[in-house]
Amino acid sequence: MTEPVLDISGLTKSFGALVVSDSIDLSLRPGEIHAVIGPNGAGKTTLIAQICGALAPDAGTIRLRGQDVTALPTRARARLGLARTFQISALAMEDTVLQNALLGALGATGNPWRLFRPVLSDRDLRQTAEAALDRVGLLEKAAMRTADLSHGERRQLEVAVALTLRPAAFVMDEPMAGLGAEGGQKMTALLDTLRHEAPILLVEHDMDAVFALADRISVLVYGKIIASGPPDAIRADAAVREAYLGDEG
Amino acid sequence: MSREGYVNAALVAALIGVPLWAHLAGEPFTITLATRAVIFALAAVGLNLALGLGGMVSFGHAVFFGLGGYAMGILAHHAQNFLPLYDGLFLIEGTKSMPVIWLVAITVSALAALLIGLLSLRTSGVYFIMITLAFGQMFYYFTISWSAYGGEDGLSIWVRNGFPGLNTLDPIQFYALCFTLLCAALWLTHRIARSPFGLMLNATRQVPHRVETVGLDGQRAKLVVFVISGAITGLAGALFADLNRFVSPTMFSWHMSGEIMIFVILGGVARLFGPVAGAVLFVAMEHVLGDLSDYWHIYLGALLLGIVLFARGGVVGLLAGRAKSHD
Numbered sequence: 001m002t003e004p005v006l007d008i009s010g011l012t013k014s015f016g017a018l019v020v021s022d023s024i025d026l027s028l029r030p031g032e033i034h035a036v037i038g039p040n041g042a043g044k045t046t047l048i049a050q051i052c053g054a055l056a057p058d059a060g061t062i063r064l065r066g067q068d069v070t071a072l073p074t075r076a077r078a079r080l081g082l083a084r085t086f087q088i089s090a091l092a093m094e095d096t097v098l099q100n101a102l103l104g105a106l107g108a109t110g111n112p113w114r115l116f117r118p119v120l121s122d123r124d125l126r127q128t129a130e131a132a133l134d135r136v137g138l139l140e141k142a143a144m145r146t147a148d149l150s151h152g153e154r155r156q157l158e159v160a161v162a163l164t165l166r167p168a169a170f171v172m173d174e175p176m177a178g179l180g181a182e183g184g185q186k187m188t189a190l191l192d193t194l195r196h197e198a199p200i201l202l203v204e205h206d207m208d209a210v211f212a213l214a215d216r217i218s219v220l221v222y223g224k225i226i227a228s229g230p231p232d233a234i235r236a237d238a239a240v241r242e243a244y245l246g247d248e249g
Numbered sequence: 250m251s252r253e254g255y256v257n258a259a260l261v262a263a264l265i266g267v268p269l270w271a272h273l274a275g276e277p278f279t280i281t282l283a284t285r286a287v288i289f290a291l292a293a294v295g296l297n298l299a300l301g302l303g304g305m306v307s308f309g310h311a312v313f314f315g316l317g318g319y320a321m322g323i324l325a326h327h328a329q330n331f332l333p334l335y336d337g338l339f340l341i342e343g344t345k346s347m348p349v350i351w352l353v354a355i356t357v358s359a360l361a362a363l364l365i366g367l368l369s370l371r372t373s374g375v376y377f378i379m380i381t382l383a384f385g386q387m388f389y390y391f392t393i394s395w396s397a398y399g400g401e402d403g404l405s406i407w408v409r410n411g412f413p414g415l416n417t418l419d420p421i422q423f424y425a426l427c428f429t430l431l432c433a434a435l436w437l438t439h440r441i442a443r444s445p446f447g448l449m450l451n452a453t454r455q456v457p458h459r460v461e462t463v464g465l466d467g468q469r470a471k472l473v474v475f476v477i478s479g480a481i482t483g484l485a486g487a488l489f490a491d492l493n494r495f496v497s498p499t500m501f502s503w504h505m506s507g508e509i510m511i512f513v514i515l516g517g518v519a520r521l522f523g524p525v526a527g528a529v530l531f532v533a534m535e536h537v538l539g540d541l542s543d544y545w546h547i548y549l550g551a552l553l554l555g556i557v558l559f560a561r562g563g564v565v566g567l568l569a570g571r572a573k574s575h576d
Contacts, residue, residue: 054458099452103459103460103465106448112470117445118440122445161459
């Protein structure tokens, strides 16, 4: 078996008496989409926050490409190849679509301290940004103000910014959030092609998308992974049905 | 050219044309007013970098304005009284040379901005405003009690400092000097806004967590721009002191910080020429309305209220429409 790109073991975090992450073990192997599902309040968002460095765990380790990143801040993890997308689009709304993509490209170069040369005259940055926009189908809207994009297009731009980082792993927090049926299908098709670039840890509520995309699914309930395995096994798992899927019929 | 381009060009034309006319018509007082406006504009261009681009509402930019002023005051005071500034292991003398004074003013204000920035950028919002205000008050009361340099009465400098090749006592020549420096600061701001650094800063103001997740250090970007911002306002302070041939603790007062902020808001936050438009308008109102009534600030207040409520882009925004994203 190949070495996992992202390897989480024994991750534990509690707020007072509330255990939000209860010795979580998770891994992400090359080429796969690993979905994390669970009911509201299961601790999915705090899990992502710990993986990406916004929140420090009480115990456990997070390894990225074999390197222990548990103590590293968000931006160091990003530089090591972790690309996160946000549940609520985190984009510079006053800027153009291209500028948002350029920001990611700039992060990937690690050299933003040039104060005088116009950013748009840097051909490498532009190419990276435009390639990513092209990939998600937003190249024609590159010059638009981000605030003028539709909700679905902003979700696509979120993914494009992550793409510009040329990451080793994606961590996506509900990329389908708020998308209609058509938008959801487009996003599903996009993510399906992305796994070959880098594996995706996908936290998602949309079960159609999860079962269409995931190679493995882990089910998080009250901070604990109660089941983990291929989609068919998860669908058949009695505990999962009771805790979660059963609710939705 | 965009509409904002025409507005900016009109401003530049006025800032060249009016003083020239005043010079030919023998109206030195008008030139002095224009010089005052240009120096205020320079101070506000500095603040606009922190406020407009970096999103840092600094209520303490008078610190840098005052430091620039006292850099001039102290150096010139020692030079005119033939007192060494430091006479120990080596000798440092005062100076009446503008380039040296400017360099000292820029360096001192940049260092102060670094220190204040390091401490206050841990906070944001109201706390940031309060901390920067507190620093301003510290400097204000310190200079009031600093009797070696005039305390509350300040320092008078008898003759304006010199610049190689120019007669700075001639109003139009001193004006040209100040105007050139303003243009240089505007050019710098323009370049920074379009640079990779500017892109990072712009995004940090809007979505700081995004900037971190692409691996960039937004906090450090804010600190760097705060230092540049302080240095520019410091340079303006040195020029202001030279214009008046006088420095006093009022340069450090929170009224001064407020006025610099008013220039920016009046003209248009984050607009390249916003601070220029704001400062010109302020000085014009101060002069015209100040003649009518001692309480002319009432009109200023009403105008400011109108701008904040109905024209967030300030005067420049009002004339030029919505800001265009740089392309």
